[in-house]
Amino acid sequence: MSVHIAPKSLYISIFGALMVLTAVTVAAAFVNLGNLNAPVALAIATLKATLVVLFFMHVKYSSKMIKLVVATSLFFLTILLTETLMDFATRGWVAIPKLMH
Amino acid sequence: MLDTLKLPDHHYLNDGHGLKSWLLTKDHKRIAMMYLISITVMFALGGFFAAGVRLELMTPQGDLFLADTYNKFFTMHGVVMVFFFLIPSTPAVLGNFLIPPMVGAKDLAFPRINLLSLYIFWLGAAFFFYALFSGGVDTGWTFYTPFSSFSSNTNVVPTALGVFISGFSSILTGLNFIVTIHRMRAPGLSWFKLPLFVWAHYATSLIQVLGTPVVAITIIMVFVERAFGFGIFDPVRGGDPVLFQHLFWFYSHPAVYIMIVPALGVMSELISTFTRKTIFGYSFVAFSSLAIAVFGFIVWAHHMFVAGISPYSALVFSFLSFSVAIPSAVKVFNWTATLWKGSISFEPPMLYAYGFMGLFLVGGLTGLFLATLGTDIHLHDTYFVVAHFHYIMVGGAIMGYIGGIHFWWPKMTGRMYSEFGARMSAILVFVGFNLTFFPQFILGYMGMPRRYHAYPDEFQVLNIMSSAGAGVLGIGYILPVIYLTYSLTRGKAAGPNPWGASGLEWQTQSPPVTANFTEPPVVPAEPYEYTPHVAREANLV
């Protein structure tokens, strides 16, 4: 495994980006986006997590094996989310037949 | 010839004496032996609760326990058996002991983390014992919300924390196995020369590492809802109780494979050794373990067909559930094909393997009834489900585990046990098991729901059969504890390879030295190579 030493300035700018995104999260909380409230907050959070994983956790500079491990866990997370949402998204599709008396 | 065998002078069991040399050991074999003792205690405890359940169900009236006490008995039975016995059983004992010698290594990749996993397991068990002695818990081993998060007034939090903590022990064991199998294989031991036991543990480890964190987080969610009033699962506070079931079964269906896949690995070793043949379709069997691990993650909502989930998603989950039957069937068919024209023998470990094949088959096929949407509505939450999963977990996972213990006991301790006792135990377990659980299929089909302490009179005969069978099964499980313990001091020396088996672990002395091998093991050209030369060395011809 090669040890890659990223320049300090990169870490500082990533830190800066995380702080800016935090501010955006707070700001977005004051704007009512209706149904988009949660998706926007989650999108910002995902972006921040990606920065942390790639740079602070060095995944960007790691071996293919490490990248595979990260990709595998994301794949299984996708299964969890997709199949759970498959239930929640289609629950309303059924019109319960009205019991007429 | 065999009588002249002696135990070697130096081995891992006499390499250091006293409690401290065990509690601070980094030797995977000693850690495996401590796991063996720990989970045997837990198995006995879980058996005690099962005995309580079966005693209560001998009569239709709820006359032995109050309903609340009965609820606690079946909950404790489930929690102990699933989280503190079945999940660690084969991986933490047999996998821990055997994976390093099977890959020709001195130890696991992270010996200290291995010891840490044992301590974490003990810590989790301590939380569980605290919950037990301060009144128990009554939610069922599934901890369903909203009952667990705000209705039950029993010790949900300490029990759940115990499960949460012991989950980390499972994750660390899995992580250790993955790294060991990737990085510590002896020179020349390529992936397709690995024993199928190792493949099975690799697949299991993936499930442990990928699935366990989800149940851990879910348990924390129940905890924060219960302790701080967060609205995650409580509809009044904006939550959804069915979300809990999704998250719980995302782990707990794959967890069934954490319990059964290592036993499938044991089976491949037993069948190959006692037919003296290479496993038919080695690579199919190897990949079927991985396929089970992956498919196992996409089918969970078959536990929730009547929980109010969308019928469209139920349709998809039903279809996907059937897909798991394919890799499972690959294994059963390939074992059967291995038996064909093999030089089959009836040594005690192999008796367990025969039992396993039949019981796993019944367990698997009855699973299809439950994966089918229409029949599941009739069978859901009845004794049919109870019978089904006991065929997989007791008839499958425990049979495989005990068969494996009988197979590798000579390697683990250097001594042979009473063959007569072992044969008796295998037969009693098989007969007792079927007598216990087959009637439950009928009871469930007739409509007897699970988790009630009283039932209508017409169910009594079948329930008495079931309870009588549980008695026989109990004797079948107590026998090995007696003759295996007896063999520790009185058993005949086994020699390095009493079964004439082909794995690397049989090339070293029994019991092995702390570093497993005194000289580098010879990696065979093919896995499961049974030639006259091997048989001659094992004094079989």
Ligand SMILES: [Cu+2]
């Ligand atoms: Cu399942």
